[in-house]
Amino acid sequence: MLFPAAIISAALLSIVSAAPQRRAPAQVITSCTVPNTAALTFDDGPWVYAYDVSKSLVAAGAKGTFFLNGDNFECIYSDTNVKRVKYLHDKGHQLASHTWGHRNLTLLNWNQIHDEMWRVEEALIRIAGVQPAFMRPPFGAYNDLVREASGVRGQKIAIWDLDTGDTVGATPAESKARYDQAISQKPATIHSLAHETKWESVSNILPYAIQKLQASGYRLVTLAECLGEQPYQWTQAPGVKDPATWKC
Ligand SMILES: [Zn+2]
Incomplete structure (x- = not known):
């Protein structure tokens, strides 16, 4: 029996349009909720200042969140970096994805985006046994494709609501003023962006921020905790370095 062409094409169209099953784009988080x-x-x-950041936080009874790259300042699989990642995890800080090579994801295609996302996730699973639930795109740059890729990977996109400006030319005094200005507005929560790779951010701005925020009544917690969410999609036992496969 022959079907009229219009019915066949309508049936085909419904199959084709149903096939890709587009996943919901990742939620974009800007502010904490607790x-x-x-x-x-x-x-x-x-990077080298990871220990200093952790020590300042831990001394204040605080936890931080580290958006890590796989191959930015130094390969994440170097012996020194493997130690740093384990140390941060052991101290109770949250590990999150900043993608592999700090590329602008909005300039990449679907497969390239997933490659940038997967390679650092693989490293964090191998080194610390954690599959991160949060991803911060380099430069804070994302588009619909990046959101969809993050959604497929079960992650949320984390931006921020207070930029210290430490990598875009702000002086330490200006970064501190940004904390002062934000706190003076008495927001319910604060979610700040800084870089562990900048010595002034670690040695100068961070101690100031900790003191100011705590004096103003804020609890300094991980991003997951400030959202009332889990930091990881799942965890497993950390691996042991295999020089043949743990490389950039
Ligand atoms: Zn970055």
Whole structure:
């Protein structure tokens, strides 16, 4: 029996349009939601100042969130970086994805975006046994394709609501003033962006921010905690370095 062409093409169309099953784009997080919390986040590591950031936070009873790259300042699989990542995780800080090579994801195609996302996730699973639930795109740059890729990967996109400006020319005095200005507005929460790769951010701005925020009544917690969410999609036992495969 023959079907009229119009019916066949309508049937085909419904199959074709149903086939890709586009996933919901990732939610974009800007601010925390749990009142009186502040999330201090640090991008672009792991790098030499990771220990100093952690020590300042831990000494104040605080936790931070590290958006890590795979191959930015130094390969994440170097012996020194493997130690730093494990250390941060052991101290209770949150590990999150800043993607592999700090590329602008909005200039990449679907497969390239997934490659940038997957390679650092693989590294964090291998080194610390964690599959991050949050991804911060380099430069804060994302588009619909990036949101969709993040959604497929079960992640949320984390931006911020207070930029210290530490990598875009702000002096330490200006970065501190940004904290002062934000706190003076008495927001319920604060979610700040800084970089663990800048010594002034670690040695000068961070101690100031910790003191100011705590004096103003904020609890300094991880991004996941300030949202009332889990930091990781799942966890497993960390791996042991295999020089043949753990490389950039
Ligand atoms: Zn960055």
